[in-house]
Amino acid sequence: MKNLTTSLLITSLFIISFSINSFAQNKKRKPNIIIINADDLGYGDIGIQGATKVKTPSINKLAAQGKRFTDFHAASAVCSPSRYALLTGRLPARENLYSPIFLKTSLQVETDRMTLASLMKTSDYKTAVIGKWHLGFGENSPVDWNKKLKPGPLELGFDYYFGVPVLNSHPPFVYVENRNVVGLVPEDPFVYNKKAETRFFDEKMDIDIIGGAKAAHQNYKDRLVGTTLKDKAISWIKENKESPFFLYFATTNIHHPFTPAPQFIGTSEAGPYGDFIHELDWMVSEIMRTLDEEGLADNTLLIFTSDNGGMLNRGGQVAREAGHNANGDYLGFKFDAWEGGHRIPFIARWPGKISPGSTSNQMLSNVDLFATLAAIIDYKPTKNEGPDSVNMLTALLGDPKEPVREHMVIAASSKNHLSIRKGKWMLIPAQGGGGFSDKQLGSHGFGGPGAFPFTKEINSDIENGEIKKNAPKAQLYNLEKDPYQSINLYKQNTKLAAEMQAILKQILNR
Known part of the structure; x- marks a missing residue:
């Protein structure tokens, strides 16, 4: 009996010691960081910021659990330049980058320039970009899509890439994984100036610029792009949950063409534009659910934002006629220097760090994420690393009375x-x-x-x-x-x- 009691005591002490050590390790573990960068989602496209013709319960819930910034902006009102700013902490105007790029354009980020991914690698993070890339591939123009797409995301610090290489409205309509087009075979190469075998949707453009690669094109089903990208993001999170990770999840929602999965068609009061927002909200909910189920939510900084304001394309016009104002009451649309072009949603949740249900009216920009993530991992950038980025961590974690930023540069397409x-x-x-x-x-x-x-x-x-x-x-x-x-x-x-x-x-x- 004495030996049994001694054995039980030793076992109990071991369990207590193990629990304390595990708790200590968890306390010391670096936070995971996820940036969900939606495409063309305007300030007024979400319920928490005034939308009534569409429902965004998951994004609203994220705001209730975190902090919402009401004066947050993209450094450019245009997609490619905005993504350049976010990933490099550098103004795209310095590179004379004002317009969106397309399939023939080479990589727009210098491979020796530090990005968010290579920044996080300095602190041993696993890194991935899943979704829309839209920053070019290779060193030459036009891009040879039959060869390895190098340099690209992997040369900029990302361990893994899967997604839409340009954008969902322009060719090639395929997926790329790391450096290779998914499904591409030598006997069926890409051919410039040939019509692509892809389904037509309104505001899906230039389908005759590059064709061939039939098997690769058949992998791409427009109505399943959101689901495919969401599934890849969730799988990557699960596969890398044992290490600190950084995920840049760049959705194609809600860029035209508006191609929500069948279960979302007709669910909004704002036409296909609104239905695509509903699918986006579901994607956000799935990421949040995964973090909860995997026990990662409490140690993850989850950021939700957009690359620029909403666009008054044909889908946007239908939504506007239905009473949905993509950018709320702000003047202008995507591509404009007016507020509607670049004032964007920005919500951040970090349990135990960010006060739930809080708001901030600090003037900030997506170019500021570089300095902020550097501060989180205690990295001191050099003069040429994220040179235009301002550390907004004090605004995330508290309520500074003084402005974090004195000035902010905004680019339009002109x-x-x-x-x-x-x-x-x-x-x-x-x-x-x-x-x-x-x-x-x-x-x-x-x-x-x-x-x-x-x-x-x-x-x-x-x-x-x-x-x-x-x-x-x-x-x-x-x-x-x-x-x-x-x-x-x-x-x-x-x-x-x-x-x-x-x-x-x-x-x-x-």
Whole structure:
């Protein structure tokens, strides 16, 4: 009996010791980090920020469990430049990158430049990018899709890549895994200037630029892209849960064409555009569920954001007619220097670190994620690493009274509209939004002043869908008093505008 008691005591002490050691190890473990970067999701596309024609219960739940930033922006109102900023902590204007890239363009990030992935590798993180890449491949243009796509994500610090190589609206309509097109065989190569064997959807474009590779194209089923990417992300999380990991999950939702899986068709009151948001919300819920089931949620910083504002494409027009305003009441759309082009959702959850249900009105940018993640892993960037990034960790974890950022540079698709924010003031050094400007309702490129009669937006420079002849040459807005940019104050504040223009020049020259 004595030996049994002694044995039980030893066993109990072992269990207690093991539990204490395990707890200590868990306390010391570095946090996992996931960035969900949605595509073309506007500020007003989610319920927590005013949407009523679509339902986003999972994104709303994430906001209730974390912090929502109401003055967060993409460094560019355009997809490829915005992704460059997020991954490098560097303004895309420094690379003269203002437009989206397509299938013939080489890799737009220098392989010797530190990215979020190579940053996290300095602290022994497992790293992956799953989803839309849209930053080019290889060293030459046009890209040879029949060869290994190198350099690419793996040369920028990612251990693993799976996803849509360009975007879901433009070819090639295939998946790439690491450096190879999935399903590509030598006897059936890609051929430029040949029509691709891919299903047609409205606002799916340029399908005759590259064809061939029949088996590879058949792997890509438009209505299953969201499900496929979600499944890959979940599998990768499960496979790498024993180590600290960094996942950049770049969805194709809600970029056109709007191709939600069958179970989401007709579920919103905003047409296919809204249905695609419903699918995105489900994808977010699946990531959250996986973190819970795998016991990872409490030690994971989960960030949800977008690459730019919502777009007034044909799907967006249908949604607007139904009463859904992609960017809320903010002026403009994707590609514009106006607020609607770049003010984006940003929600962060980190249990025990970020106060649940909190909000912040700090002026911040997706270029700031580099310095923030560096601070989390206690890495000190050199001058050339994330040079335009500002550490926003104090705003994530607390409520600083002073501004984290003094200035912020915003790019539109027009180089002439490279803009600067200083506190409450926003300077756009040209007329109009700098984005799409087709005046014809139903056009894919509908936007700008010509769309005002349809959108019912109000701006003092614009009347009857035209810029007034006596409108100022530039635009200055007080976003504190006029967040929706209805009154241009440039003529009354030319001295301030000149000072801000000088600051912009100084920033770009440093």
